[in-house]
Amino acid sequence: MNNINHTYKIRPAGRHILTIGRDLIQNNYAAIVELVKNAYDADSNKVEINFSLKEKPKNISKLEQLSEKSLFITIKDYGHGMSRDTVINKWLVPSTNDKLERKLSPKGRVMQGRKGIGRYAASMLGSTLLLETVSTEAEKTVVFVDWLNFEKSEYLDDVEILVKSNTVDEKPCTSLTIEGGREYYEEWDKKQFDKLRFELKKLIPPIDKSINKDEQEFKIYLKISGFSSEWDIEEIITPYPIFQLYDYRISGEIHSNGTGFLEYSVQKAKNTVLEKINVKLNTPTNCGYLKFDIRVYDREAESIEQLISRGLKDEYGVYVGKLQARQILNISNGIGVYRNGFRIRPLGDPEFDWLKLNEQRVQNPSLRIGSNQVIGYVSIESEEQSNLIENSARDGLRENNAYRRLQEITKMVIAELENRRFSFRRKVGLHKPIRSIEHGLEKISSLNNLKDNVYSKLISSGMSVKATKEVITLINKEEDQRSRVVEDLCRAVAIYQGQATLGKIITVILHEGRRSLNYFRNEIPRINKFINSFYKTNEFKYIDKIIDISKKTMIHSKTLSDLFARLDPLAAGKRSTKKTIHLEQTISECFSIFSQQMKNNQISYEIRGDGVINAWKEDIMAIFTNLIDNSIYWLIEKNNDKMKINIDIMSENNKLRYVDIKDTGTGIQSFLIKNKDIFEPQFSTKPQGTGIGLSIAGEAAERNGLKLTALESNQGAYFRLINMGIEDE
Template sequence: MSENVYRIRPAGRHLLTIGRDLIQDSYAAIVELVKNAYDADSESVEIHFKATEKPSENISGNPEKRIEITVRDYGHGMSQDTVINKWMVPSTPDKLERRTSPDGRIMQGRKGIGRYAASMLGSTLLLETVSKDLEKTTVLVNWHDFETSKYLDDVEILVETHLTDEHSGTTLTIEGGEEYYKEWNEKQFNDLNFELKKLISPMQNLMDKAVDQKDKEFDIYLKISGFEGIEDIEETITPYPIFDLFDYKISGKIHANGKGTLTYAVQKARNTVEEVISFNLGDPTGCGDLIFDIRVYDRDKESIEQLIHRGLKDDNGNYVGKLQARKILDKSNGIGVYRNGFRIRPLGDPEFDWLKLNEQRVQNPSLKIGSNQVIGYVLIESEEKSDLIEKSARDGLRNNNAYQQLQKITNKVIKELEIRRFSFRRKAGLSKPALKVEKELNRILSFDNLKQTVHKKLIAGGMNEKSAEEVIELISKEEEEKSQTVEEIRQAIATYQGQATLGKIMNVVLHEGRRPLNYFRNEVPRIDRFIRKYKETNDFEHIETIESIAHNTVSNAKTFSDLFLRLDPLAMGKRPAKRQLSIENEISNCFAIFRQQMEDKGIKFEINGDAIIEAWQQDIAAIFTNLIENSIFWLSEKNTDIKEIMVNIITNENSLSYIDFRDTGPGIEPNLIEDNLIFEPQFSTKPGGTGIGLAIAGEAADRNGLKLTALESTTGAYFRLSTKGDENE
């Protein structure tokens, strides 16, 4: 070797770094050892935490508390050669290269470091492994040796091998002193139990149908004994029973090409029928095949009671109380991501809201679900097929494009459930109905039933007709006074709705105004500079430059002025009276607001026909601004080949009959049209949508004696604005 060539030598504590320092916590360390048992084709793994004592060597004479952790499997074990050349080699690519176990299981370990997680749990590790050839190999590792050795290869480890008649398998015995004993208390053991319950999905591993079901069986046994103040435990780990007691469920498979089938089910009512949903992302997933099973639980008092009655029981078979039911939901909620049957932590932990469900629910609580309402499973393919890469520290998936796609697609699947849940709860009267302002104001105004009832009561009570009419007249006067107040409220609400619509399209306002504003900022200051140059040189070219800037300033000022003129109906503070309007002109002004945005996205529009109607200009602007804004969003979101918005104004003897508004976007699901959900306040199928746009448009139509409805269409969204009585034309 050349005297200028050197080799990198890992320090002695390198093993502790990749084990103790990289692994997230003690639970993750246990999970790594469980996965190794699975990779060994064992049908089960036994985990035993045992508290022991050792006579004290200090002056107090109190015995030292110690811990012994045993992890035993009954798999194929390891030969001496495997122990020396693979188990004792950090970051070995053995499992990565093999990918599957001898019995066909897909390997959980890929990094070659999981076994060193044992250094988190104790100070020594005893490995006892028996191969299929009945060769027993024993290795004793003292982690302190690695702390004190300068280089990794300075540590000497004794390996002993002999023949035996014992059953094949591997036993790891981890021992530690008081500092390791203190790491485990009742809460820690409860948390470990929780982690193990969520480790294995109750769903079958549908990603690999070539594997026989018997090969997939894998049981986890947990035993805890001898710990002070903690009851001894010996149990088989099973998932929480709450999984099958859902209120709503959506499940199914989406293939790598972005197409798939989902099934929606409800358990809150009897005789409900499952709904099959065709899913088409429009593009490949970017993260391989995906299998979903997402279950949602309502958390109001009545729903919790229903959950218990469906069969939520404790470990002793007794029905739990409402408080305990809520605690189980609090502990077991979350949408986990599973690969080859095992969860990737921390995805699915209650406090790790990787899909931002709570953030979305704050914006729209009636429609959106929170993370504490959902228990779900997403099964993903191997890293080679999905590009979903686990972090070396076992703390989730790398935040690459595939992971972002996984988040996006999972949220789209959840949205399919949210839409149907919203509809079910509205129909079943399980949610507080949204306040529809125009309808409620009309109800407040109606005194007819009251007057009829009072009149009958008075006559029946012996009052003469004249006196009864005088009483009714008093009610009529009160009705008239109230009508004036209600009308003032109606006008104020109309103003607020117009301003809310303006707020919704503020991004358009900024986009349209940015170009002239930038011109003013950059070009107008140049005028002073060229004036000074002209004074210094008397060169007429400087005057021509000033003239050009001034001309363009006028042009950009007109752009600003036109923009504010088009926005004025939405922004006005005081609401003027109704007036005669050219409907074609008003719709054209609404399209003009979005002119630049539509040009940038390649969206064309056409308006056919015209009619004069008497209406509030602000309301007509609110109707069509919201319709156009929706169409632009969906035409851009789905990236359709033909991007057009068509408006046809139909008249009958020179009077408006109806206006058809259509686009070439993805359209509206028939069930949403049938349920009339799209006009419900707070309902929206847009990501992050507030659900106020179409609700405002519908109420603006009502105020003007018009009716806005959605019609079924196979070629895009289809709305009709009709005069009352002509809506079914």
């Protein structure tokens, strides 16, 4: 066959328009939302949505007239309308970039429908579309679209659409009338209309003051008639009123440079003080300016009752009961993402946990909140300013670096609330403090109260003192047996805590050992190669290479051996005996575990002084391993110019008095130091923290007659390990 070279033009198929409308738009609710956004772009101060079920026109038989109905959906706005030229060259052009290029409406609103596909959402709602629009020059243009024509036509340019225009004495407006038969109106029942109302209510930000004055002027009217008298609705869409009530709230703003402020407040108790929190991320947000308003609700029965007593009402202004209160929380929860006054679906839907809050709560239920406890929003900037880009299918944001950064910062803001909520609940008795295992075991083993009560009861009942003492002796034997069991359990707990510390830093351990293992894997196989080469040539240069590999193998072997030796106390399967420990040497061993990580991140340390203490080495290593691990994390997080950990060992006659551990990281907030929450099991200020590090360190200290406390500092974290034995002397 001879070569034939021609150029061709791509001709979209006729059903291409239907693909844009029906396949890219998620569902009927999303279709309505797209058309509402177009009304907003037209600078209208309101949009009217009217659903009605009517008899078909009388151009059919009487029999059919009685049985057939049509769905009519009218969406009307009172904006600037469109001229005939705009209708032909922009409205009828799929995926036009007109709004993308203009960015702003004549009144200065940021355009919502930038993809140029929203108007084709009408094809999901009915079989025909009637457009009637009046421009500011009083030019009225009418367009009738039958979507079936696109289905039948082979190519898009085969479809002919009649456009009529004339001059009228009418104010600017645009009206879309969508009609559909049984297959369309059967899609709508009471449940579906309730879902539509929910979508429209969540479309607009929950608090009016969060949006500018022009956006507040945009109202959504909804009317439903002709389906059932029970479904008839005529209302102005407003946000759910529950948002005005909350147990805990955090709100504020973070600028694109990473600085900002937050405010934390509690409504659950009277006379609580609004707390202001300064934010400094040390890096730009990389997702633009962000504004937050997040409200959290406790879900215990007592908390629900308090919420009702503070004036919880439904959307009709009627006070609700417990079941209704829970239902309102269930349908209203979620953190929405809003841009220019409109929510980006499905972010904020109850079933769409875009922040993975439920996953975090499973790991740490005492501290973290679940998605069904929170109602709120994050306001973001335009795509150009934030790089937060909406998907073409209108199903959320593109999962790029900016989106991941938005997730990180939002979770950081929520963590600020979670930490304070944890403290408040503990203070008012809503959260039972988790006692250390050892304290709990000691309480179980002690029978002192029982002995006192038994002694008094027996004596008062007339039993002789001798007989009573014999009973107490039996109880003492039981107590001794329990004490021995508790001692065994405490030893086991200490072993498990050491192993937990080992597991906590496993990433560091793997990194430290991987260099040596990689050397063995890559270099040792070369020895055989050089041996074979030597046999063939008798050249001693190959012997030199073997010797060089052997020397380096010895170095890496010692590295691994030293690493395992340092880790051995933490990994011990059996509890050692107490012995005299030189702190400077033991702390140096702990630092050496993190040597490569500290080198990679340019973190230095200094140990000043020395002292001895009689203690279990595995406990001392657990204390300092956890403290160093925490310091490294927050130093990397802060990423300032001076990254250093200082250890000061203060002794008296060479006997330890106390150790100060300081770093130049982010520091610890004052309220956490005062209420000692940081030592509570499961409490953590790290986004993915387990809350075991400081708890293990604190319990390991107590086992050895030490006390670990946090002190105030304006330069970073500051811990002090005190030898209580010195104070007692």
